[in-house]
Amino acid sequence: MYDTSTRKRALALVAQGRSLNSVSKETGISRAAIRSWQTRIEPLPRMRQTSCSLCGPTADPPEDRAAYSYLLGLYLGDGCISPGMRSGYFLRIACANAWPGLINACATAIEAVNPSGKAYRVRAVGYTSVVGYSGHWPCFFPQHGPGKKHDRRIVLAPWQQAIVNAHPWDFIRGLVHSDGCRITNWTTRLVGGERKRYEYPRYLFTNTSTDIVSLFTTALDRVGVEWKSLNQSRTAVTISVARKASVALMDAHVGPKY
Known part of the structure; x- marks a missing residue:
């Protein structure tokens, strides 16, 4: 999530006559996000990032770190986080119906990482979304942000890198x-x-x-x-x-x- 000052700096570069593509490459912000700010610069209230009431400004690593390393790999590939009711968020991992074992493994990982211990499945044509609801998903996955993952920088936080280093095969x-x-x-x-x-x-x-x-x-x-x-x-x-x-x-x- 980008604060208002970051949005204003990006729009100032566009106002200089720069293309959205060049501003995106310089700032690491997706073109779609910059384009949307041209019509609304203030973040939507439900998407503002604030310190988590339990984690504070930074997350405590999940207890089951092997499960988290696996879930991180799934999230980077086929996952997304979206705001839900009040201060909660939905983590969704899309899994092809052709691989029921993968769906089960994904649900097990979400249950292990989610503080509530819960996951549920939403079936669609050709795939199943494995979903977990929590206020902690943006804490656990700081790569969350607007736009597509390939349009923004994806860098692991130090605590995430430490988990991946300790459990590389789960991540792979x-x-x-x-x-x-x-x-x-x-x-x-x-x-x-x-x-x-x-x-x-x-x-x-x-x-x-x-x-x-x-x-x-x-x-x-x-x-x-x-x-x-x-x-x-x-x-x-x-x-x-x-x-x-x-x-x-x-x-x-x-x-x-x-």
């Missing part, structure tokens, strides 16, 4: 479960004059936010997984894990969605 699993997959590639080779088919598994992770991709690859480096970035024409970045030893590590700690 959350990111793969949200924006990744395990697939089987195949190729053919001539062996003794006979063409044979060979299959090999690999993991792929795709995200448009270079910050989130960097968090993913940094975690892979920490656990010794080799990876490479695929060349693509689209703006999203795809990370591939294909070497046999690294795939074995991923299988041991992440595995396919189910």
Whole structure:
């Protein structure tokens, strides 16, 4: 959330004749947010950030830190936070209905992290939103803000980074479960004059936010997984894990969605 002075500074740059794109790149604020401020500069009352009555100006890390590390990965991929009644917020994680095990794992993580211990499911066409209600979600996920994640900076708070460092595989699993997959590639080779088919598994992770991709690859480096970035024409970045030893590590700690 941006205060009024930050909004005024961004609009002052626009008033100088700067494009929304250039102001966005300089300030890290999404173009959509800057554009909306041109018609309303004051934050909506229900979206103003204030110190949490329990956490104060900064959050105390959740007790179940492994569950939080996994949930953080899910949130960065397919999650959002929106204001609810009074001072509460909804955390929603969208999970494809094709993976009921993922839906269950997401609900378990939200229940472990949510101070109320509750999560519920909202079914839609092709997916299920796993939802938790709490006044603490902006404390637990300071990356929350207006606009799309790839239009703003995504940087972990020091306490979040400490949790990810301590539980890197949970974080990696959350990111793969949200924006990744395990697939089987195949190729053919001539062996003794006979063409044979060979299959090999690999993991792929795709995200448009270079910050989130960097968090993913940094975690892979920490656990010794080799990876490479695929060349693509689209703006999203795809990370591939294909070497046999690294795939074995991923299988041991992440595995396919189910």
